[in-house]
Amino acid sequence: MTAVADSPSTAGAAERMVSVVSADRRTGRLVRSVVAITRRDAPGRMERPAAPVPAPISALPAQPAPISAAAIAEAVERAAAQHSLPPELIHSVIKVESNYNPGAVSSKGALGLMQLIPSTARRFGVLDAFDPADNIQGGAKYLRYLLDLYRGDYPLALAAYNAGEGAVAKYGAVPPYPETQNYLKLVARQLREARPAAVERPQPPAAPVAAKPDDTTHLRAVVGEDGALRYVSQ
Numbered sequence: 001m002t003a004v005a006d007s008p009s010t011a012g013a014a015e016r017m018v019s020v021v022s023a024d025r026r027t028g029r030l031v032r033s034v035v036a037i038t039r040r041d042a043p044g045r046m047e048r049p050a051a052p053v054p055a056p057i058s059a060l061p062a063q064p065a066p067i068s069a070a071a072i073a074e075a076v077e078r079a080a081a082q083h084s085l086p087p088e089l090i091h092s093v094i095k096v097e098s099n100y101n102p103g104a105v106s107s108k109g110a111l112g113l114m115q116l117i118p119s120t121a122r123r124f125g126v127l128d129a130f131d132p133a134d135n136i137q138g139g140a141k142y143l144r145y146l147l148d149l150y151r152g153d154y155p156l157a158l159a160a161y162n163a164g165e166g167a168v169a170k171y172g173a174v175p176p177y178p179e180t181q182n183y184l185k186l187v188a189r190q191l192r193e194a195r196p197a198a199v200e201r202p203q204p205p206a207a208p209v210a211a212k213p214d215d216t217t218h219l220r221a222v223v224g225e226d227g228a229l230r231y232v233s234q
Contacts, residue, residue: 067102067132072113075133079140085147090114090140092190093161096183102132114139158184 076094080087097115098104110117111129116138121129124145126138146157149165159167159174162183167175174180 069100072100072132072136075136078133079136082137083140083144085140085143088191088194089143089187090136091194092187093139093143093158094136095190096186102135103130111135114142116142155184158187 072094073091076087076090079085080090094100094113097110098113100113102113104113104115105111106115108117111121112135113132114135116124116126116129116135118129120142121135121138124138124141126134128134129138143157143161146160146165147154150156150160150168155174156168159180163175163177163180167177167180174184
């Protein structure tokens with residue numbers, strides 16, 4: 001129902017306030033706006049609508065509720081256990097990739113916490129790249145796949161995560177891209193900072209198990225004086 005109200009203005013003119021419902025071009029949702037129309041009594045004059053009044057806040061799409069740091073940490077722990085990865089590695093990748101922003105979108109179209117491009121998200125079963133738990137699961141699966149592909153070589157796996165498997169195959173090593181080289185250093189720095197915090201957390205008692213050749217539980221990132229990144233066991 002359209003609401004109309006006339007109010008006096010200048011001599012021989014009246015103003016009507018008209019409520020208009022139209023579809024928002026971006027979201028497709030119906031949005032109500034108010035248009036002021038001036039009518040003059042002089043012959044030959046046409047009604048000229050004024051600029052529409054912005055829609056009220058309540059008419060705009062609701063923003064998704066933010067996720068807590070505790071919920072992200074829980075999703076990381078769950079994915080790390082399922083895919084045999086150090087949780088500190090997942091946290092480090094998230095920090096460098098998106099700084100814990102679930103709605104992050106890169107200039108290259110990478111999405112969410114672990115910055116999965118759409119093809120990688122589909123490849124690893126991610127239905128909603130902006131859902132933190134789904135995104136973390138997909139990113140962890142991809143990291144596990146890359147570590148298996150490169151036989152536990154962390155620099156190669158992380159380089160492929162950043163630059164793509166094709167770039168690693170092309171050079172047979174970490175690609176000489178400044179972005180990728182810097183990416184490895186940033187992840188290594190985050191790993192170094194995350195290790196002390198992991199040691200301080202109380203750990204539940206666990207039954208002793210035989211160490212595997214590719215066991216990464218005690219992996220430590222080291223950046224040499226030449227700037228090269230290496231991962232060593234301790």
